[in-house]
Amino acid sequence: MKVVAKRPESLYYKKFHYCPGCTHGIIHRIIAECIDEMELREKTIGVCPVGCGVLAYEYFNCDMLEAAHGRAPAIATGIKRMLQDNFVFTYQGDGDLASIGMAEIVHASARGENITVIFINNTIYGMTGGQMAPTTLIGQVTTTSPYGRRPELTGYPIRMAELLATNEGSAYICRTSVHNPAHVLKTKKAIKKAIQTQMEKKGFSMVEILSTCPTNWGMNPIEALERVEREMIPYFPLGEFKVKE
């Protein structure tokens, strides 16, 4: 009998704490599948963010660390510099990576730090209860932009993939989405490419993944997936922004 589908070994058999309709679970799973398929589990060291992903170390069946808010790329740098043949990744949300951790991510990329960053962009602070993020779209209502994000007060959402693609040290930068099965598969492919980039010591790699937060968006799971396609992709276009050969 041939096994055609199974739980990835790199993920514990454990219930996620994520809200219904949130895409963290899907992304955890495809990261784990990539680690399994590339036979890297025993060489992997992951660094979790502060945010909804803070407990990711409860799910990944490999060595894991928990970072201070925004500092995961610096911690990953410290690890990778000591263990150059291991696979080191960070898992970060938009508040963590694009706000408080902006310096750490930009410089990790500029240095060509040989790490892989999985960046979850859901345009909101999830864990703290739905505040405005640096990626919050114009007009989007959050608890700290109750009248909708107004550019004259709080400027514009940051496009991290495009920004980091300008750094010479970036070897692979891609933005994907997980709002339907076809895009889940594309995301998995991108993650694999990012991991490959690191294992070939080409430099910094990041996959930005457009993600949902039905709870804090005030939507049901279907509406949330629809919002990704309708509102987010037009502002955050999908695709590869940097591929170093």
Place this chain on the structure above:
Amino acid sequence: MEKVLMKGNEALAEGALRAGCKAYFGYPITPSSEIAEYMARKLPDSDGVFLQAESEIAAINMVYGAASTGARVMTASSGPGISLKQEGISYIAEAELPCLIINISRGGPGLGGIQPAQSDYFQATRGGGHGDYHVMVLAPASVQEMMDFAIEGFELADKYRIPVMIMAEGTLGQMMEPIILREPVTKFYDKPWATTGCKGRKPNVITTLHLPPEELEQRNKHLKNKYDEIKSKEKRAEAFMVEDAELVLVAFGLMSRVAKKAVIEARKNGIKAGLIRPITLWPFPDQHIIEAAETAKIFVSLEINMGQMVEDIKLALNGRAKADFYGRIGVIPNPEEITKVVFGIAEREGL
């Protein structure tokens, strides 16, 4: 044994290398930068890692990451930079990652100046960041001790899984003295907790998040037990002429060398003076103070700040004797100035 003339900051860096330091992460700041520069020159020779970080915050987090692999790693800075590192130090203390943190201290608050100071005493001895924790703090008083304490600092860090801070006045970092180059004897420290990839074992997790209240309290109790053990075993001080002393000066770092001269002058003039020089600032050597209080009527804390260690002296004394304070900042007083202070206090107290 080889004797060489070395600058304090370089002696410290050389000591760290001899202790097997494998990585240095830092950000430039006067008067500590020679440590980074020395490491940048020397670490590549021993397959080590030198990395100038984009900020003090990044540097301490790189230390967090590198220390988590079990390697001996360090960072160095000065007051304003140490303040920025406090977030990371709190995490490192709770994650129990051994590492060495150097504060070649200067005067504050704010940007302050680059002159020598001991005004980071509270910050160093009270933990410094958020939460209930301590780092071990060693205060060298000579260039030789800059080297020796770097070696010893790594040993203590590994032994207790604690961040160890060496706090030295900027002057000590900048001045040159002849020193003996030490050959450290390093024990092997097994680090089964290190995150190095889980080949052949269960995955390791390094986290400082403890959401269940029982777990959080248990963690804090665990840390307290460790701190109590360190307090019972590692308090260190140098006592000079305290056996019959009625007036005891208390000073650490370079200030202790000035104080020693004042003690000698006072003794020449019939004043029964003595000196206690705390070597570990945390844990504070309170037992030395308590023992000296059997003969001493007054303790005078000499500091290069506006009066910080004097509080620890009062806590140690707990009413056993009087405590007074004299301090300057940005300036190390000369022996004549301190002698005059001692004479004044002796006269006032009828000693």
